[in-house]
Amino acid sequence: MGLYRANPKDGAVWITGGSSGIGRALTKELARAGYTVAVTAREGDEIDALVAEAENLAGRILPYPCDVTDEAGLDATLAAIENEAGPVVLAIFNAGTYVPVAGENLSVRKFRRTFDVNLQGVVNGLVPATRRMQKRGFGHIVLLGSISAWFGWPTTAAYGASKAAINVMAQALKYDLDKVNIRIQVANPGFVNTPLLQLQQTASMLPALMEPEDAARRMFRGIERGGFEIAFPRRLAWGLKLASMMPQPLRHWLIATLTGWRSRPLSFGRMGRPKADKT
Structure with a gap:
């Protein structure tokens, strides 16, 4: 018998960061396939509008607001989901943030915020979800990484590092989760036209840019x-x-050329000497 693979007949999906971008499009894709999808996003995010859009789909979408940086809150959210929507058989940890990091103006705050959401925010949901799946004897987990996990790109010192950690964490956990019939996957999408990507001034130069619906x-x-x-x-x-x-010098030249970074001024176009961050 092969490793478990999620099926809408077995239970619900829990997706974090489901109110926008890839998460929003993937939520609708799952609902079309007949899943009950519990969506977690921060208070004030547009979950209600997403719920309304699912009225004519085969499955349904249920809102469960919470911030992924709230460890106790995520645990309680998962308990509420399973109490109201049934067992979570597929957990997709999609919530993430992108904060551009300039090498000439480094900020501890930017790294902390990125890691709190992209890495610790995953762990906060992964731990309780895995425990519940292990008790049931099956489950399916998906962690959202990025192609930026494979090597460094301009402005991604924090974001890429967090996604590299996600990839290594998934690789390490797979050995043991396979033994308890929990499938773990890591998704490394390319460049997707989301609000996060718009923070990069190089967005228009990025190759193979996709819309969220295609990525989903x-x-x-x-x-x-x-x-x-x-x-x-x-x-x-x-x-x-x-x-x-590739040899690193060649790869650095290739990425700098691909992104047009060689011709960009310091601090993403700000004039004058960059100000030091006080954090």
Whole structure:
């Protein structure tokens, strides 16, 4: 018998960061497939509008607001979901933030915020979800990484580091989770046209830029297929996998050229000497 793979007949989906971007599009994709999808996002995010959009879909979407940095809150949220919507058989930890980091103006605050959401925010939900799945004897977990996990890109010193940690964490956990019939996957999407990406002034130069709906469809297919890593689009993923094996001087030149970073002024276009961050 193979490793467990989520099925809407077995229980519900829990997705964090489901109110915008890939998470929002993936939530609707899952609801179309008949899943009951419990969406966690911060208070004030547009969950209610997303719920209304699911009225004619095969499944349903339920709102469970919480901040992923609230460890106790996420544990209580998961308990509420399972009490009201049934067992969570598929947990997708998608919530994330992107804070540009300039090497000439480093900030502890920017790194802390990124790691609190992108890494610790995943752990805060992963631990209680895994415990409950282990008690039931099956489960399916998806962690959202990024192609920026494979090597460094301009402005991604914090974001890329957090996604690299997600990848290594998933790789390390797979050995033991396989033994208790919990499938774990890591999704490493390419460049997706979301509000987070718009913070990068290089967004218009990025290759193979996708819309969230396209990214969600590819993620959904990857979840259905199983396997460990979901990396897309393939032409970009394979090219960057190859680039990760290049000598570093060559790769640095390639990325600087690809992003147009060589011609960009310091501090993302701000004039004058960059101000030191007080954090």
